[in-house]
Amino acid sequence: MKKVITGDHSVAYGAKLARAEVVAAYPITPQTLIVEHIAEFVSDGEMDAKFMPMESEHSVMSATIAAQAAGARTFTATASQGLAFMHEMLYVAAPLRLPIVMVNVNRTIAYPVGIWCEYNDSMAERDSGWLQVYIENNQEALDMVIQGYMIAEDRRVLLPVMPCMDGFVLSHTVEPVELPAQEDVDVFLPGYEPVYSLDPDNPAVAGSFMPPEYIMEMRRQTMDAVEASKKVIPEVGKKFASRFGRDYGGLVEEIGTEGADVVLMTMGTVTSTAREVIAEFRGRVGLVKLRFYRPFPSDEIRDLGSRFRAIGVFDRSLSYTGGGPVFEEVKAALYGYSDIPVINHLAGLGGRDVTAQEIRKMCELTLRAADGERVSRVNWHATRGVPV
Amino acid sequence: MTAMRDLPDENLFVMGHTACPGCGVAISIRNALRILGKNTVVYVPASCGVVFSATYPHAAMKVPFLHTAFENTGACISGLKAAYEKKGKNVNVVGFAGDGGTYDIGLQSVSGAAERNEDVIYICLDNEAYMNTGIQRSGSTPFGAWTTTTPVGKLTRGKREFKKDLPEIMAAHDIPYLATLSVAHPADFIRKVEKAKTISGFRFLHMLTPCVPGWKIDQAKSIEILKLAVDTGMWTLYEFEYGERKVTYRPGKMRFVKDYLMMQGRFRHMSDEDIKRMQGWVCRKWGQHYGEKGSPEVCPVELPAEHHAITEDHRGMHGP
Ligand SMILES: Cc1ncc(C[n+]2csc(CCOP(=O)(O)OP(=O)(O)O)c2C)c(N)n1
Ligand code: SF4
Ligand SMILES: [Mg+2]
Numbered sequence: 001m002k003k004v005i006t007g008d009h010s011v012a013y014g015a016k017l018a019r020a021e022v023v024a025a026y027p028i029t030p031q032t033l034i035v036e037h038i039a040e041f042v043s044d045g046e047m048d049a050k051f052m053p054m055e056s057e058h059s060v061m062s063a064t065i066a067a068q069a070a071g072a073r074t075f076t077a078t079a080s081q082g083l084a085f086m087h088e089m090l091y092v093a094a095p096l097r098l099p100i101v102m103v104n105v106n107r108t109i110a111y112p113v114g115i116w117c118e119y120n121d122s123m124a125e126r127d128s129g130w131l132q133v134y135i136e137n138n139q140e141a142l143d144m145v146i147q148g149y150m151i152a153e154d155r156r157v158l159l160p161v162m163p164c165m166d167g168f169v170l171s172h173t174v175e176p177v178e179l180p181a182q183e184d185v186d187v188f189l190p191g192y193e194p195v196y197s198l199d200p201d202n203p204a205v206a207g208s209f210m211p212p213e214y215i216m217e218m219r220r221q222t223m224d225a226v227e228a229s230k231k232v233i234p235e236v237g238k239k240f241a242s243r244f245g246r247d248y249g250g251l252v253e254e255i256g257t258e259g260a261d262v263v264l265m266t267m268g269t270v271t272s273t274a275r276e277v278i279a280e281f282r283g284r285v286g287l288v289k290l291r292f293y294r295p296f297p298s299d300e301i302r303d304l305g306s307r308f309r310a311i312g313v314f315d316r317s318l319s320y321t322g323g324g325p326v327f328e329e330v331k332a333a334l335y336g337y338s339d340i341p342v343i344n345h346l347a348g349l350g351g352r353d354v355t356a357q358e359i360r361k362m363c364e365l366t367l368r369a370a371d372g373e374r375v376s377r378v379n380w381h382a383t384r385g386v387p388v
Numbered sequence: 389m390t391a392m393r394d395l396p397d398e399n400l401f402v403m404g405h406t407a408c409p410g411c412g413v414a415i416s417i418r419n420a421l422r423i424l425g426k427n428t429v430v431y432v433p434a435s436c437g438v439v440f441s442a443t444y445p446h447a448a449m450k451v452p453f454l455h456t457a458f459e460n461t462g463a464c465i466s467g468l469k470a471a472y473e474k475k476g477k478n479v480n481v482v483g484f485a486g487d488g489g490t491y492d493i494g495l496q497s498v499s500g501a502a503e504r505n506e507d508v509i510y511i512c513l514d515n516e517a518y519m520n521t522g523i524q525r526s527g528s529t530p531f532g533a534w535t536t537t538t539p540v541g542k543l544t545r546g547k548r549e550f551k552k553d554l555p556e557i558m559a560a561h562d563i564p565y566l567a568t569l570s571v572a573h574p575a576d577f578i579r580k581v582e583k584a585k586t587i588s589g590f591r592f593l594h595m596l597t598p599c600v601p602g603w604k605i606d607q608a609k610s611i612e613i614l615k616l617a618v619d620t621g622m623w624t625l626y627e628f629e630y631g632e633r634k635v636t637y638r639p640g641k642m643r644f645v646k647d648y649l650m651m652q653g654r655f656r657h658m659s660d661e662d663i664k665r666m667q668g669w670v671c672r673k674w675g676q677h678y679g680e681k682g683s684p685e686v687c688p689v690e691l692p693a694e695h696h697a698i699t700e701d702h703r704g705m706h707g708p
Pocket of ligand 1: 413434435436437457458459485486487488489490515516517518519520521526
C-alpha cells in the first residue's frame, strides 16, 4: 500500500511493522511526530506495544536498555539535545550487546539554538558502539528501521542501530512511501529471540562493575561485533531487496561512478540533489552515498582511492580540527594507500539549504584538485565572509 | 504476618559480597530479599551496593541483577517492568538505590516513575552521604555531620543544612504505598516489605542504613544506632497507604538527640549551640509525625523550632 506521509510518520510505521514491544519516548522537535504517531497506534490498538511517556531522554534510554535486557524488542527516537542527554546511556547499550533501534532525527546541537538539520548530534556519538546509517528519503527511513532490527539482532552483531534522518527535510516533508504488508515483514523479521535476558528462572548479572583485568577484552569483543556488521549489513540489504524490491547497496552506494575522474561523497538528503547535479558533468564526476558512518567503510574508501583521481567529501558537521568528521576519517582510511587529493566541502550547517549551486561548486573544486590545481583542502560553502 | 524466625533461611544475598562488616545497606538488602523471594529482578545504580554485590566475575545476589548508571533507578525499573508485563511474566521488580541516587541526581527519575505509578518497588537505602565515592554530603546528610565535602574546618563545622524530607516529597506523588523502615525493628520491617510485595503500583520503601566508615561508628553498633535513631526522633517509622498516614512504631520515651549524635564520629565535633539547633529541628519533626510535642524534658518551650529555611545567613540578615 502506498501512502503519502512525512518521514516521521514513515518511521512510526517502521516501528509498528517491526512489532516493537516497548517504546519509551520523550518529545523533541523534529522527532515529535514519531512519538505522537506511535502513541496513536498504541491508543487505537493498532500496535501491540507498551508505550512509556518518560520524563526525560536520559530516562528513555535507561528504560529502553532495561526493557531490552529483560528480553523485549524496543524502539525509540530522539534528536539533538535529547541525544546529547542520552549520551551516558548510549555507551551502556553497545557493550551490553542490546540490539535496540533508535531513530535520530538530525538537528543542530546548541549553541546556537536551532532546530534544523546538522549532523553534530549523531556524529558526536560515533564512539559509543552504535551503528549509524544516514537516510536519503522517507521510504529508506521505514526500510532502515526494519533492516535495523535484522542487523542489530543478528547473532554476529548484537549491537544497537541508529538510523539518522535529516530533520524537517525528511521528518516534516511528505513523500509517497510504500508500506510493506505486515505478513511480509513478519517473514523477513521474525520475533525477537534474545541470546540472554534477565530472567528469575536463570539469574545472571548484566552490567557488572569491572576491574581493568577484563575491560580490554570487552572492548575488543564490541569492536569485533562492529567489524562483523560490515558483512551482515550487505547481506540484510540483499535479503530485503529480494523480498521488497528495494536495494540501497551496502555501506555505501555508488551512482554514476563508472569511468568518472573524481567522486563526490555525500550523506542524507543532499545525495538526492547531487544525483541531479552530477549529470551536468558528463560522466567526469561520480557520486558516492555514504550510508553507514559506523561501521566506517574504510575498505570501500580505499577502493575509491585506487579508482579515482580525487575525492570530494561533504560534511554537515564540524570537528574543530578545521574540517568535518567524515573528511578526517576518509583521509585516515586512505593513509598509506593513496595520496589523491581529498577535498572537504562543509555545507548545510544549522540546517542551511544545500542547493544545486553549492553541489556544482563542490564538483568543480574536486575536479580542479584532480587536475593538479591548488585547491583549499577545506571549503565553507555559502558562508558569509568566507570565499570559496 | 511472617515472624523473623519463619523467614526462609535461604539467603538470596550471599556470602562473598564485599560490603564492610556492619554495613546497614548490606543487612537491609539481605533481609529485604529474604522477604521478596526468588521471583525478583533487581536494579542497582552506581553506589556501594553495585561494587559489593556485582564486581566481575562475582555476583552476590541469586536473582537477576542489572546495573547501568547512577541517576536512573526509577527509569530502569520502569523499563524492566514494561518488558515483563509485555511477556506476561509476573515478577517483583525492585530498585535498590542510595540516598545520592534518590534524593539528588536521581530525583527526577524516581519522581517520573512515581507519577506514572509504575508497578515496581523502589527501595532507598539511606546512609546519608555518597559513600561509594568517599563520603561526600548529599541532600540527605543531617545538619552538623562531617563529610569530606562538609569538613570540620576553622570557619564551618560540618553540614550547615538540614536533611531533606524525601518521604514527604514521595507522599506528595499520591503513590499507593510508602513506608520508612529500619532493620533494627524487624517485625515492622517484615510487615512493610510483605505489604509492599502484595500491593500493585509504585511502592517506595525508605530504609535508614548506617555506614561504618561514613558515620565513623563501631561496626558492631549499627543496629543499636538505628534503634537510637528512632528513639530520638531522627528517624520515624511510618507508612502511607493510599494517602492514609500512620505511625507504625512509637518509642516509649523520647531520648535526647545528643545520645544519638555522640555515638557517631561524624557528629562528635558539634558545638552545644549546634546540638541545640539539631534538637529544635528534631522536636519540630517529632511534633509533625506523632501529632504532639516531644517530652517537655527533651523539648522545652524555650527551644526554638528549627526550620530548614532559616540558615545562618538568613539569621544574619533578618535577626533570629
Ligand atoms: C552521573 C554520575 N555522577 C557521579 C558518579 C559518581 N558516583 C558513583 S556512586 C556515587 C555516590 C553514591 O551515593 P549514594 O547514592 O548515596 O550510594 P552509597 O554509595 O552511599 O550507598 C557517585 C557520586 C556517577 N557514577 N555517575
Ligand atoms: S562504605 Fe558504608 S555503605 Fe559502603 S559498604 Fe561500607 S559500610 Fe556499607
Ligand atoms: Mg549514600
